[in-house]
Amino acid sequence: MQPLFERLPPWASALVALLAGGAATLAFAPVSWFLAAPLALAVWFALLPGATPRQATVLGYAFGLGFFGVGVTWIFNSLLVFGQAPLVVASLITVLFVLVMAAYPALLAGLAARFLPLARPAGMLALAGGLVLMELARSWLFSGFPWLLFGHTVLDTPLQSWLPLVGELGAGLVVALLAVAVVTVFRPGQRWLGAGLAGMLVIASVALGLVRWVEPGGAPISVAMVQGNIDQARKWDADGIEYSLGIYEDLTHEAGGVDLVVWPETAIPALYVEVQGPLGQLAQSLAEHDGELLVGVFDHQAAGRHVYNSVVNVTTGAGYNKRQLVPFGEYIPLRGQLDWLDRLLAIPMSDLSPGEGDGRMQIAGQMAGVSICYESAYSRHIRAALPEAGFLVNVSNDAWFGDSLAPAQHLQIARVRAVEAGRPMIRATNTGISALIDADGRLLERSGLFTREVVTGSVQPRQGVTPATATGMGPAVLAALVLLMAGAAIRRRAG
Known part of the structure; x- marks a missing residue:
């Protein structure tokens, strides 16, 4: 099956990534359409196989511009109204902030295209792990901005049961794995893997929902x-x-x-x-x-x-x-x-x-x-x-x-x-x-x-x-690293 990127002109792929990033914000409050998160991520992930590292970086940046350009527009209001900044200054600072935040998915996509076998399921799983590490970096660097993390979208869904177990980063990994399942379902020869992955995640989520960690x-x-x-x-x-x-x-x-x-x-x-x-x-x-x-x-x-x-x-x-x-x-x-x-x-x-x-x-x-x-x-x-x-x-x-x-x-x-x-x-x-x-x-x-x-x-x-209280983000980060290293190892063996 020809990669999606190769079937679209570069400008169209970038536009699709931009729209996917904007659509992903629908999974967050106040809209809270959960499926917007895994589906938007799936569209972005599907664009990356076949792209060169430079092309993938552009696609990641486009996704980030759409995601943060829609999701954090409130920064402009904070500066203009509360900070009483001039209109031009509030606009420039907001735009600069979005441009900087978009660098995170750009870096992830570029590195994934360079080091991961994205045409294989292992590469996609590694990309999901990379998304977790990207959110970790965004939550820590320069005092951190842990806002609009994909794990937040699982509230009021069966996947919420992952939050007390592995925290917001672990729940974000589950959302990313659902996106991988969607991508692989549409790949010949990988459809049963995608369906099986989605089924396992849903069954595990329901089972975890029966556990009571506190009283x-x-x-x-x-x-x-x-x-x-x-x-x-x-x-x-x-x-x-x-x-x-x-x-x-x-x-x-x-x-x-x-x-x-x-x-x-x-x-x-x-x-x-x-x-x-x-x-x-x-x-x-x-x-x-x-x-x-x-x-x-x-x-x-x-x-x-x-x-x-x-x-x-x-x-x-x-x-x-x-x-x-x-x-x-x-x-x-x-x-x-x-x-x-x-x-x-x-x-x-x-x-x-x-x-x-x-x-x-x-x-x-x-x-x-x-x-x-x-x-x-x-x-x-x-x-x-x-x-x-x-x-x-x-x-x-x-x-x-x-x-x-x-x-x-x-x-x-x-x-x-x-x-x-x-x-x-x-x-x-x-x-x-x-x-x-x-x-x-x-x-x-x-x-x-x-x-x-x-x-x-x-x-x-x-x-x-709760386990999330006892262990913090450790298990989620470890799982992400294992997926990432496994994918990179397969890429190296394949040459």
Whole structure:
């Protein structure tokens, strides 16, 4: 069978790859059409056999342009609206980011065409392993961008059962293997291999779904998440602190008697010491009904002049400082060399210091794993609090993203973390989407987007350890390496 690349002119192959990359984003929230992921990958994979390394690199770059060009358009909104960057600057930075991210699939495709027998099943399997290593690199290099990983798409499908076993990278490998199955089904002489691979993956997924890795531990916790929906610009006005305090205090009084009230990330645009008095009074009134108040606020260390993005349990005084800061949002990398960029962006509190610790905090009489906003995209930060933590708390400020794809994508990532860890998550945001997520990733309660409301419900803490928590990304990376080395070895023997 003639390779697909050889049957199409180069420009047509690049266009197909570009469209496939864009279509792959349909598998992610808010659309969540799971089959778009393996089918889009299958189209891209099918283009690579017969291509030279240079041609394959172009095809990989085209796929990446489509994928990131559609999937991360929210970056433009963050820069233009929240960062108040000029239109030209926001556009250029967004385009540059997409161009850089597209280099990952370009490099993967080029190396695969050079070192793997892509016309054989072993070569395709190795390519699936390469996709996992590509996502690993993207999650780590230059502080990492673990967003739109293919393992996130398995939520609400039978393949979700892979998440607590091998984590998001392992689930991504399963998605890539499904894509390989689709490709081989259409190859003469390989059809039964493709059908068999797909069948085995589905059967294994269903069987894994019968396994229960964790069990209830501790009493349920009643929760109220306060979503103030305060405009970013209004928040930083001269009277922004008093205005924000007034709204959140009023909403908190509406919450009623619950075990825990959670305010979102930087709910109050002030240092904790500046608002400790009124917050303490509110916490005292909640304590009369055995309730605790958890607040997202800035904190500081006077000795080192460090300012942190923090979560403070006002009732007990315990605190947590965000470890994984957002480049160009909470700090400027290489500030000495990129000072000019800092002057173009008007982002408040953009010179923060990273915190330390593992995120564990005693909340409502039980141990919790606390994270802030973007940290939910990093599985290693969530795992650090486990297995001691019986539930997870994530506070976020998704107002950065505006009315874009990102709030739904961020919620999808939070749900993945809950399934991986086998822990429920309390997720409080400024503008939505706030949610109570159970240990199986189901949404128990959720808010609207850009609504002012209080979301109430309860979560059941869990105990036990999922394999993904115990071993992290190790098994997925090992499996990917084995597939990759086996494919490369077959290519070398074939000459």
